[in-house]
Amino acid sequence: MAKKSFRETLREWDEGNFDFTMKTAGIPLPENEDGKEKEGSEWSRTPHLRTAGSEIKAFSKLYPVFAGLLLFAVITFLLLVIVEMPPFNSPDTPANRSEVTWRYIRSGLSETGAVNIVAGVILDYRAFDTLGESHVLFAATVAVMILMLAKREEEEPEEELSILRNDLILQNTAKVLVPFLLMFGAYIILNGHLGPGGGFSGGAVLGGALILYSSAFHPGKLQKILNMKSYRIIVLLALSFYSGMKCYSFFSGANGLETIFGTGTPGAILSAGLILPLNIAVGLVVACTMYGFYAIFTRGRI
């Protein structure tokens, strides 16, 4: 292979034919250049295929022009909309004068018991929305698994990862950081109703800690605790707990029955009714999903 100039390499990378990671991993590039050239020349020699190719070529020449025109139209339209919009920062815009949002603030503390109004909104008033979000995460993991787990017997991308392993700096950093990251994630989840935070952000921190640990050490270490089986159990339990608790709270709250979850003293850790358990369920789902994405994309399995 002839040495290419930096500009040509960049151009190839931009068009998607070149992969930096292959070079750094020491894996030879897929050597289909001979076959490709031959096929390409044969392809251009056959007349009926060449016409199809020229259509594609003409399309690809006109495409940027139309895309540019469409972009121009979209930007102009959106800027015209912004000129008509109510001024920024003002409390008198329709969105900020809405009765609903001020009711959340006025009676959110007494009705949900959550000091953090946003947590009260997303896990009490609009908890159905958050239930859907957790299921979107679950469905995304299932879709990624369907796409990536299908053909794992054929090729094992183990070699690419072995560069990262046995890295002394990474391992020592992970040793120091992972306990604190896990603690910080748990803190964010458990204080979701008292301050900024909640299940989603805390779960993302927990997932980051798991990813750091798994990439620094051999993944088998983490797989003893978090493998396919325990992943299934955790996500299933968290999602069904969420669904069941919300069914119960809709039923009891809407009919004025007594609930076993009171709002408690605002500001105490065991307050705000269902928000704390729901935050924990959401945090577990998010952490498992983050780590699951990483594991499936790198190793092809959890």
Next chain:
Amino acid sequence: MLETLWNNRIEVIAVVLFAVGLTTLFLHKNLLKKIIGLNIMDTSGYLFLTSLGYIEGRLSPIVSDGNTDPSRYVNPLPAGLVLTGIVVSVSVTAVMLALTLRLYRRYHTLNLDEIYRIVHREQEEEP
């Protein structure tokens, strides 16, 4: 008009980000860059939503001292909506990346035109 645009500059920045994302989505042939463009478009949506709820000089909606006067706090609703958006965008990105990886393993290129060409050739050769 220019003054209105200056007063609403956060929304203007959101529109510019949206345009950058849309351009990346339309004009790049690389599938990974299309995904990056879609993520930039998502970000512009979050910026737009949060800017709608912001009111200068007010506190974040955390009632730590028990004062529930609505004129002290910013609008809490856009924060909740943005949270939904972020989660959905993460999920969509993961599914798109998985599909792209499958395409790469099948055709050994990320260039969309190249993939079209290979698919076209295979369809011609098959019957």
